Amino acid sequence: MMQRLIRGMQRALGLHHPGRNLEVWPDDVFILSFPKSGNTWTRFLIANLVYPETPVDFSNINRLTPDPEALSKREMARMPRPRIIKSHQYFDPRYKRVIYVVRDPRDVALSQFHFHRKRGLIEDGYPPEKFVARFVAGETSPYGSWGENVASWLATRENRTGFLLLRYEDMLEDAAREIKKVASFLEIPADAERIANAVRRSSADEMRTLEKSQAHLWSSTKSTRRDVPFVRSAQAGGWKTGLPEGAVAQLESAWGHLMTHLGYELLSPARTTIKNFDSGFAETMLNGPSR
Amino acid sequence: MIYGIRRILKYALGRDIAGRTLAVRPDDTFIVSYPRSGNTWTRFLVANLLRPQEAATFANIERLVPDAEAQSSRYMRGISSPRTIKSHSYFDPRYPRVIYIVRDPRDVALSYYDFSRKYRHIEDSYPLERYIGDFVTGRLISAGWGTWGENVASWVFARGARPGFLLLRYEDMKARPEQELKRVAEFMGIDASPELLKTTLDRSSADSMREMEKTQAKDWVSTKDKRADIPFIRTASAGAWRSKLRPESVAEIESAWGNVMAQLGYELVTRTVARNAERKVESAETQSAATAVVGESRGEQRGEPRG
Secondary structure, three states, X not given: OHHHHHXXXXXXXXXXXXXXXXXXXXXXXXXXXXXXXOHHHHHHHHHHHHOOOOOOOOOOHHHHOOOOOOOOHHHXXXXXXXXXXXXXXXXXXXOOEEEEEEOOHHXXXXXXXXXXXXXXXXXOOOOHHHHHHHHHOOOOOOOOOHHHHHHHHXXXXXXXXXXXXXXXXXXXXOHHHHHHHHHHHOOOOOOHHHHHHHHHHOOHHHHHHHHHHHHHHOOOOOOOOOOOOOOOOOOOOOHHHHOOHHHHHHHHHHHHHHHHHOOOOOOOHHHOOOOXXXXXXXXXXXXXXXX | OHHHHHHHHHHHOOOOEOHHHOOOOOOOEEEEEOOOOOHHHHHHHHHHHHOOOOOOOOOOHHHHOOEOOOOEHHHHHHOOOOOEEEEOOOOXXXXXXXXXXXXXXXXXXXXXXXXXHHOOOXXXXXXXXXXXXXXXXXXXXXXXXXXXXXXXXXXXXXHOOOOOEEEEEHHHHHHOHHHHHHHHHHHHOOOOOXXXXXXXXXXXXXXXXXXXXXXXXXXXXXXXXXXXXXXXXXXXXXXXXXXXXXHHXXXXXXXXXXXXHHHOOOOOOOHHHHHHHHHHHHHHOOOOOOOOOOHHHHHHHHHOOOO
């Protein structure tokens, strides 16, 4: 009761993190992704693109692309509009303009494994298979499982206006090409120089250098281990050497169909059991035995 | 300021509406659907299955299968586990077990129109065609549930085919109630005898619910203070859109959600949309070129609404 009274006061004063209960405005743009899918890189790219006069770093990124999990309700409400908001939320119908970044879940799992070490949530010797089992069950983050998060957005918004899908791997291949899509999505005039600057200022090397001097300033790295970096390999395919085969099998068996839909090649296609993007999928569910 | 203090107190006392801030328990089961899709019928069915000693009524349904979006946090805390909870929410990963009911959006739209008049959200003179436009674009007053397509697709594709998810079609429930009720019983872990199934169906029939509505509407949170001349329990049938909706309205709905409708076995009557949906579904089917029975062909097979 006392605790609820204190929380109630915080709420009334707008001092709590709004998170999912964020008040949404029609002109809000969202940079969304499951955690560890290149969201921070995308924030840097977009912030550098939209605000070329302000070099983006870890001390101003929360102001340029506000995060409703890190800022208070009051701060969120005072942000200049249109806001470009960063979030990891699963489907929310109120978000009308969405840039969704997706990444191979095998790399996402590996990255989150290291991020949880960084945050001290797991020990260094924690078995990756065990982590991946929890990852598949959606127990390693409050935003649903990877598959739930991705499918909830794709199934409702893919190929509709107001939704731009970016693949992390495509961004690695040609960041300028992908950021041009963002520019036209945001209706920002973008000449080659502006794009090149945004890409250069947001490079992995640049971000690594910034992290070294600013990790203590940023909400996501503030009280975490310094010996494990936030900006990690910034590569695709690390799972091939970084994840044991059993862990890869778990991921492909849970989401193989969704992965194929997104163009991620499977090690063992036959393992895929849930074909939720298959034409016969709904029919199977309607007739299938209850579980 | 006064408003602020009232809010603080409401929250501290747990008088705030639970809704999406509901504290979910690991053994909760949710009955979820877009509004006007047979949720209340399913609530009655489940309540009558779970507690045959106490027939479900509009006076006790909020105790048997409470509505998370109408009851307070405190009320929801007071319900003993395992709870069965009614919701219209779009995908929420915290819901551990979900019975999801889907209904032909062309019938949902018609039913919603009457419901909106009952709730005085629109006047009787509000044109149906205009309402269908609002329905498709999500401009309804009660728009907190996403559009029909968003609500359905977010659940079916994010959670479908996982353990703990049961998908029901309203039209199947009308066509073969015993069979579908058995699936519900199995899902709830109830070993239902043929007598229990029969009693449950009788007690939850449209006629029986209509009788109860007449005397109990004033006692139920969802009908109290609403227009009494428009019933909450409406036709309880499938396929009325065929005679009641204009072709343009049907086309509007189908062009917005044709793909999802086809996947769920609802026959599309707008030709071009049907062909597009078929193509879309095929392209989504990336791996096995197996059964491409979609769109119109599947409609003929089993998607025809039966009334």
